Amino acid sequence: GAGVSQTPSNKVTEKGKYVELRCDPISGHTALYWYRQSLGQGPEFLIYFQGTGAADDSGLPNDRFFAVRPEGSVSTLKIQRTERGDSAVYLCASSLTGINSPLHFGNGTRLTVT
Amino acid sequence: QKEVEQNSGPLSVPEGAIASLNCTYSDRVSQSFFWYRQYSGKSPELIMSIYSNGDKEDGRFTAQLNKASQYVSLLIRDSQPSDSATYLCAVTDNTDKLIFGTGTRLQVFP
Numbered sequence: 001g002a003g004v005s006q007t008p009s010n011k012v013t014e015k016g017k018y019v020e021l022r023c024d025p026i027s028g029h030t031a032l033y034w035y036r037q038s039l040g041q042g043p044e045f046l047i048y049f050q051g052t053g054a055a056d057d058s059g060l061p062n063d064r065f066f067a068v069r070p071e072g073s074v075s076t077l078k079i080q081r082t083e084r085g086d087s088a089v090y091l092c093a094s095s096l097t098g099i100n101s102p103l104h105f106g107n108g109t110r111l112t113v114t
Numbered sequence: 115q116k117e118v119e120q121n122s123g124p125l126s127v128p129e130g131a132i133a134s135l136n137c138t139y140s141d142r143v144s145q146s147f148f149w150y151r152q153y154s155g156k157s158p159e160l161i162m163s164i165y166s167n168g169d170k171e172d173g174r175f176t177a178q179l180n181k182a183s184q185y186v187s188l189l190i191r192d193s194q195p196s197d198s199a200t201y202l203c204a205v206t207d208n209t210d211k212l213i214f215g216t217g218t219r220l221q222v223f224p
Contacts, residue, residue: 042214105157
């Protein structure tokens, strides 16, 4: 079956621009997570959705970052006024019910801010 | 203090040896513990989960948990070159989100 799909796989943008990163989770998975991974580091938690609602957004670094999941399936991570420090791989993961069911990761979106 | 600590490595072991990967965590209320494998340029994939003290075996992999010492480890028996990857330890925090360590890079040489 289809896994977690993330688009685009690569995104290059100029400093100050707005970007949207999309995540299509595994069908039927109610929990969806966004992580950010920099080179040589482990994934850093950003936000967690249970259904349509953000259950925990404590990892979003500042108000330039926002994420939505309006119908409880596809999620979009939105970054305004991008900065060079936002460059990283953005990983999306979904799980059937939440933290105690396995997380399945997508292949990530590599964001480069020039 | 980082919530999940791992030695970044690289840990180099010869083919056929046992690789031992270690992880400590700071949150005493953590309940669930996971090991993920990440090949270079790829996304993490779950290889083991453990929830109670003791050992859990799955094929060549054994996860060990000691909640009193706040320590979790992964043993890989009969290591193969294909096991060369970064191994990420992940722990649930008190709000049920998964916190990752920085990972240990394992190199298995023929």
